[in-house]
Amino acid sequence: MLDIKFVAQNLDVVRAALADRGGKADLSAFEKSDAGRREVLSEIEALRHQRNVVSEEIARMKKAGENAEDKVLRMREVSNRVKELEKDLSVHEAAVREILMGLPNLPHASVPVGKNEEDNTLVKRQGAAPEFAFAPAAHWDIGEALGILDFDRAARITGARFPLYLGAGARLERALINFMLDIHTCEHGYKEVLPPFIVNRQSMTGTGQLPKFAADLFKLEGWDYFLVPTAEVPVTNIHQGEVLDEAALPIRYTAHTPCFRSEAGSYGKDTRGLIRQHQFNKVELVKFSAPETSYDELETLLANAETILARLGLAYQVITLCTGDLGFSAAKTYDIEVWMPAQGVYREISSCSNFEDFQARRADIRFKRKGKKGTELVHTLNGSGLAVGRTVAAILENFQQADGTVVIPEALRPYMGGMERLTAAERAS
């Protein structure tokens, strides 16, 4: 959420930023509701002031044994009037809030202006894409041939877009999760957390998924609870409503969770394989930072995520999302895209964002500076470190061999009981 005062005083700035994002905002409605809100509020406050003063008089008179009946009667009317006005006020407040909750974050000055993903800018490319003497197979064909992925049975169990890992495939997924968590906790200074996978409406609103993107979420029937679409939601909300110590910042958390997404509107996209599933695993990185260092924290967050790909020996590129491609809550986002040989493209495997105070304002996460009065909103950041299913897909495609086996990256072998290669040997059925 943007700061209501900032919006009111910088309508043109907000309008321009929204235009850069490719949206249009009905800020005239905001102006009108906010003006109405202030007007009614000042009238209410004047009446309440009167009531407070006279009520005190009444107390004094009653104590002195005097008759205060006329004042009581007058204040009864004032109170009724206040009640009426309060109804007006809540209408205005709801209108302002609704508009404000629907406004996306303002892009940071360093974000390139652009219409869509074609205008994203390349930051760098790392690692060499493997060369094949044969036509590289798609990861779903490799996985099915090895007997470690079974999409048909997954569809029987649940439906389309659910994964079933078997044998070494299941172990590979688990190995990656442990590998990533170990690096982030032991080498990058993140604290491991294991949060709830189901969250309430407030948490979803705090990080920005609600109220606007309910269609992307799985909701529990009979409950006002939702399956997490990313660990960002439960982990960022760890400190919801808190005032943090300046000395405690930056706070860094890493968490593995399954992620559940309805993928509404993506029919026909990435229908095969592990790329776009309703359920997938992800190791997430979340930071709470002081405002002045949050962009430095974004750079290290990105570097922390990149480390995983580098250790696995996967080629990747980093791009900066342009204004038109930026997510709702983000002020700046880097995507890391891993090389996928079968399709010959780089595919998103991590997304690292600084939300500045946008989520902190919604979730009410503040901090106090030593020796200073008052509190300030923290900056929140997060990034995938990494999407595990897509990492499996990348490993299968990048390290496939002519004989159909897949070489396991060396860094991962300790987590695979020393296994060096995925073969069809253990295929059971």
Place this chain on the structure above:
RNA sequence: GGAGAGGUGGCCGAGCGGCUGAAGGCCCCGCUCUCGAAAAGCGGUAUCCUGGCUAAAACCGGGAUCGUGGGUUCGAAUCCCACCCUCUCCGCCA
């Protein structure tokens, strides 16, 4: 699921119709003392909204906030109702 107890400031904790934005303590920040520190003493220390002043603050005025939302009342942290959460006991259970 049944019975009971409770949710108050950064933290602990008193208050149970008006003198309470809230005692007391802790933390934190100034000052005194000290070569310095500790201890002790003195003072200060919630958040949000709104108006004035301002380049912006500081500052000043007003309002709101004692789990959340309603209600009673001239007046509610205090009384009533609903909901949420926590704890204890019983039942059930991985």
